[in-house]
Amino acid sequence: MSIPMAHPMPSPANCSTRFSKELKPLGTEPASSPASMRAFNRSSNAGSGDGNTTVSPTSVIAFEDGAGRSNDAGEFSSEEHSHELRNLHGVKESSDFNDSNWAFTDSLLSLDFESSSQSSAKNADFNDEREYACDVKRAPIHTFTVNNDSDNDDVDGDGNRNEALVDECEPVKPAPVTKGNKGLCYRCFKGSRFTEKEVCLVCSAKYCGNCVLDAMGSMPEGRKCVDCIGYPIDESKRESLGKCSRIFRRLLNELEVRQIMKAERFCEVNQLPPEYICVNGRPLSFEELVTLQNCAAPPKKLKPGSYWYDKVSGLWGEEGQKPCRIISPHLNVGGPIKPDASNGNTQVYINGREITKVELRMLQLAGVQCAGNPHFWVNEDGSYQEEGQKNIRGNIWGKSGTKLVCALLSLPVPSKCSILCGERTSSPVSKRVPDYLEHGIVQKLLLVGYGGSGTSTIFKQAKILYKDIPFSKEERESIKLTIQTNVYSYIGLLLEGRERFEEESLWNMKKRQSDVLDSSTDWMIPLWLTTGVSSNNKTIYSIGTRLKAFSDWLLRTMASGKLDAIFPAATREYAPLIEEMWSSAAIKATYKRRREIEMLPSVASYFLERVVEILRADYEPSDLDILYAEGVTSSNGLACVEFSFPPSAPEETVDTIGLHDSFARYQLITAHARGIGENCKWLEMLEDVGMVVFSVALSDYDQFSAEGNGCITNKMLSSRKLFETIVTHPTFEKMDFLLILNKLDQFEEKIKQVPPTRCEWFADFHPVISRQCSGNNKNSINNNSSLAQLASHHIAVKFKRLYSSITGRKLYVSLVKGLEPDSVDAALKYAREIVKWNQERLNFSLSDNSMYSTEDSSFSFTEC
Numbered sequence: 001m002s003i004p005m006a007h008p009m010p011s012p013a014n015c016s017t018r019f020s021k022e023l024k025p026l027g028t029e030p031a032s033s034p035a036s037m038r039a040f041n042r043s044s045n046a047g048s049g050d051g052n053t054t055v056s057p058t059s060v061i062a063f064e065d066g067a068g069r070s071n072d073a074g075e076f077s078s079e080e081h082s083h084e085l086r087n088l089h090g091v092k093e094s095s096d097f098n099d100s101n102w103a104f105t106d107s108l109l110s111l112d113f114e115s116s117s118q119s120s121a122k123n124a125d126f127n128d129e130r131e132y133a134c135d136v137k138r139a140p141i142h143t144f145t146v147n148n149d150s151d152n153d154d155v156d157g158d159g160n161r162n163e164a165l166v167d168e169c170e171p172v173k174p175a176p177v178t179k180g181n182k183g184l185c186y187r188c189f190k191g192s193r194f195t196e197k198e199v200c201l202v203c204s205a206k207y208c209g210n211c212v213l214d215a216m217g218s219m220p221e222g223r224k225c226v227d228c229i230g231y232p233i234d235e236s237k238r239e240s241l242g243k244c245s246r247i248f249r250r251l252l253n254e255l256e257v258r259q260i261m262k263a264e265r266f267c268e269v270n271q272l273p274p275e276y277i278c279v280n281g282r283p284l285s286f287e288e289l290v291t292l293q294n295c296a297a298p299p300k301k302l303k304p305g306s307y308w309y310d311k312v313s314g315l316w317g318e319e320g321q322k323p324c325r326i327i328s329p330h331l332n333v334g335g336p337i338k339p340d341a342s343n344g345n346t347q348v349y350i351n352g353r354e355i356t357k358v359e360l361r362m363l364q365l366a367g368v369q370c371a372g373n374p375h376f377w378v379n380e381d382g383s384y385q386e387e388g389q390k391n392i393r394g395n396i397w398g399k400s401g402t403k404l405v406c407a408l409l410s411l412p413v414p415s416k417c418s419i420l421c422g423e424r425t426s427s428p429v430s431k432r433v434p435d436y437l438e439h440g441i442v443q444k445l446l447l448v449g450y451g452g453s454g455t456s457t458i459f460k461q462a463k464i465l466y467k468d469i470p471f472s473k474e475e476r477e478s479i480k481l482t483i484q485t486n487v488y489s490y491i492g493l494l495l496e497g498r499e500r501f502e503e504e505s506l507w508n509m510k511k512r513q514s515d516v517l518d519s520s521t522d523w524m525i526p527l528w529l530t531t532g533v534s535s536n537n538k539t540i541y542s543i544g545t546r547l548k549a550f551s552d553w554l555l556r557t558m559a560s561g562k563l564d565a566i567f568p569a570a571t572r573e574y575a576p577l578i579e580e581m582w583s584s585a586a587i588k589a590t591y592k593r594r595r596e597i598e599m600l601p602s603v604a605s606y607f608l609e610r611v612v613e614i615l616r617a618d619y620e621p622s623d624l625d626i627l628y629a630e631g632v633t634s635s636n637g638l639a640c641v642e643f644s645f646p647p648s649a650p651e652e653t654v655d656t657i658g659l660h661d662s663f664a665r666y667q668l669i670t671a672h673a674r675g676i677g678e679n680c681k682w683l684e685m686l687e688d689v690g691m692v693v694f695s696v697a698l699s700d701y702d703q704f705s706a707e708g709n710g711c712i713t714n715k716m717l718s719s720r721k722l723f724e725t726i727v728t729h730p731t732f733e734k735m736d737f738l739l740i741l742n743k744l745d746q747f748e749e750k751i752k753q754v755p756p757t758r759c760e761w762f763a764d765f766h767p768v769i770s771r772q773c774s775g776n777n778k779n780s781i782n783n784n785s786s787l788a789q790l791a792s793h794h795i796a797v798k799f800k801r802l803y804s805s806i807t808g809r810k811l812y813v814s815l816v817k818g819l820e821p822d823s824v825d826a827a828l829k830y831a832r833e834i835v836k837w838n839q840e841r842l843n844f845s846l847s848d849n850s851m852y853s854t855e856d857s858s859f860s861f862t863e864c
C-alpha cells in the first residue's frame, strides 16, 4: 500500500464550476488554522457529493488522463482558466478587486506544473480507500466560492453564498500561476532559470528576490505564498523545513529569518500528518506519531511512507526493504509485523519476519547458526534464541566484529539510545550492567597458569575491579576462616624454619667448638662471638619454654593435618601466643631468611603484622585482605566471574561503540594447573573460549619445586612445560593467547640479587648495561628496573618464539603486577581488545601478516 502525498488531485467530478474559483483571506492566517485540512485531499468527493468519501483513484487517473486537461464538465479548459485567474490576480495586486481583501486562486491544478502532476501520479497509487476513510477529519472549510454563473447553486437568489453547500465541499490547494517559459518569477514573470528564487512550500511557486516578500507576506507558516497559508506543505519539501535559503538571508535580518524558520518548523499545519506514516500496514494515529517521534531513538527524517517495525528488537525499515535503523523497541505504534514485511526470501525468521539475504549474511558472519531455516526470537539487546526454546543462544551485538560487518553491509547497529532507552529499559547510570544484558552472550577468557603464578590473584582483582559486590556475605565468612587458617600455617612454616635454622646454628656451634678446641690460638675469644650461639646452647633462633611448647604442639597438629580441627574455637585463644611468637627475636631472625623457607609467601607478613586483629572472632576481611589471601578460589576445579568493563568516560560522552563495549559481557574462567592434565575432561567444555590468558610468575626463574615424578624442577621450566601443553591442546588450537608475565614487582627486587641466568632457559641473557648505569650510584633503582625491563623483555621473547614455533602465530604479552589493580585492569582490557581484533580478523579473513604480525619485534606490552 502506498501513502497519499500532499498534492492530491481533486476529482474532476467535484471540481466543476462551483469550485472553479475560490476566495481566501489575503496575507493572514485563516481564523482557525486548518491544520486538519491536510486530510482534505483524501476525502474529496468522488462523485457522491457527500463530502466524506475518499479519493477515487479512478477519478484521479481519469483526471490525469483527461484530454484537454479539462474538468468533466468541460466548462473550463485549464488554459482559459489560468488566463482568467491571471487577470484576477492582477486585480488583486492592484488592491481594487473587492472590499474584503479576498483574492482568487486557481482551483484546478494546472498540469503545466510539475509538482502537481507528480503528486497526481503518486496519488494514483493510493488505492486502499478503506484504510483511510475512517480516521479522516473533516476540515473546517475557509474557502468560499464566487461563482459568476447565474445558475450556480451555491448562491441563493439574493446573491448570498450558500454556506451549507460550501462546507460540504472539499478545499482545493492553491496552485501556482505562471506564464511563459520555465524559470520566470511567478509574480513578475521576469528572470530566467538562473535567477535566484524562493519556493513556496505548498504550491512550489517560485519568486524572485524582488517579489518574494510581497508574495509571501508575513510568513506565519514560513515560506508559503499568502494564498497557501493554512495548507499543508508539499511532503517532498519536508526536509527543507526550517532550512533558510540564501535569498532570505540577503533580504531579511537574522532575527526575522530565525522567526520565520521557527514558525515553518513548528506551526501546526506544517506537521507531518500521522496518517501519512503507515507502520506494519496500519496508518498511525496522532498519538502513535507522537510516540514514535518522541521516543529515545526515533526514526530519523521520517517521511510519509510505509514502514515495518519489529517491536521486539527495534528493527525498522521501509516496507519491502532491509532494516535501515534500530529504533526504540516496544513502542505501541502500527499493527503487528508481517512475515513478508521486508520482502525476505531466506526462510530464516526474526521475530516473525522473514529476513533479507543481507541480514542472513550478517548473522552468518556474526557466528549465528542459521542452518535449518530457524525462527529466531531477537531481543532489543541482540540476545537471541530459537522460538519455543528457553535458552539464550547468543548475542548478535556481543560479537565485536558484528558492528563492522553491519557497516559494510549497510545494516543498522543499535544506537546508544536504542540500547539504553527502550521504554522498558532502566537508566544505565543507576546500574553498571542493565538487566537485559545479564542474559546476553559472553566472551569467555580462560585464565590458567602454573601453581603460584598468580591466577587466583588476577581472578580476585577482576572481581574487585568489575563487580559491584565482589564477594557475598557467605563468601567473606568462608574467606575469613581461610585467612585465619593461613595465618596459622604461616606461623607453622616460620616455626619449622626457626627449628631448622636453630639446628643449623647449634650444629655450626658444635663444629666451631671442636674447631676452637683444636686451635690453640683462639682460646681467648668467647665462643658465642664466633658461632652466634650462647654458652648455654641458645642461638638467636631459640625461643622460651612456653613458646617452644606451643610451637611443638602446633607443628604436631599441622603435621597430622588436624589444623582445621582447632578452628574456629581455638582461634582467639591462641592469638596472643601467635602474636608473641611473631614479635619474638627468633621469628624475626627467621623471617629475615624467608627466602630459604620455600612455601612461605611474601604476603605472610601482611597478615602476621595484624595477627591479633585477624584472629579475632569478629574479624571482617577487607577486599585487600581477600586479594592477598591464598586459597580463596577453588583450588582444583573451575571458578568463573562474569562482568562488563565499566565505561571509561562519562555516560554522555560515550560513543555508541564505546558504550556497547562497556555493556559487552565477559567471563573470566580460571582453572588450576593441576586440573589440566592429559585426561582433563573439562577442557573440551571450553571450546567456545575467546582466548587463553596464561599467567607466568616472572620471579619463578630461581624457584624450584617437585614435579609429579619427584624431580626437582625449575618453576619457570615447569611453567613453560604447562604452556606448551595448553598451546598444543586441540581445544585451544586456534585460539589467541595472552601471556601475563606476573609478579613484576618481585622480579624487579629479585633481579638485584639473582641473575635470570639462574634458569637455564635464560642462560643466553647477557644484557649490555652501560658503565654509567652500573654501580651503586643514586640511579641504582632505575638501573635495576631497566635491568628488569631487559630481562622481562628477554623472557617475553623466549615465550613468543616458542609460541610462534608451535602455532605460527603471534603471542600477546602483558607485564603485570598482580597485586596492583590498575595493572590487572590494563591486562584484562588488553585481552578484550585482542578478542575484538581476533573477531574482526575472522570476519574479514585478514591474514595474520597484514595486521597481526608474528614478528618478535612487535611487542604488545601493556603498561603496568
Ligand SMILES: Nc1nc2c(ncn2[C@@H]2O[C@H](COP(=O)(O)OP(=O)(O)OP(=O)(O)O)[C@@H](O)[C@H]2O)c(=O)[nH]1
Pocket: 449, 450, 451, 452, 453, 454, 455, 456, 457, 458, 601, 602, 603, 627, 628, 629, 630, 631, 635, 672, 673, 742, 743, 744, 745, 746, 816, 817, 818, 819, 820
Ligand atoms: N608480590 C607479588 N605477589 C603476588 C603477585 N601475584 C600474586 N602474588 C602472590 O603470589 C601468591 C600466589 O598467588 P595466587 O594468586 O594464589 O597464585 P595461583 O596461581 O592461584 O596459585 P595456586 O592456586 O596455588 O596454584 C599469593 O601470595 C599472591 O598474593 C604479584 O604480582 N606480586
Ligand SMILES: [Mg+2]
Pocket: 455, 456, 457, 631, 633, 635
Ligand atoms: Mg590459585
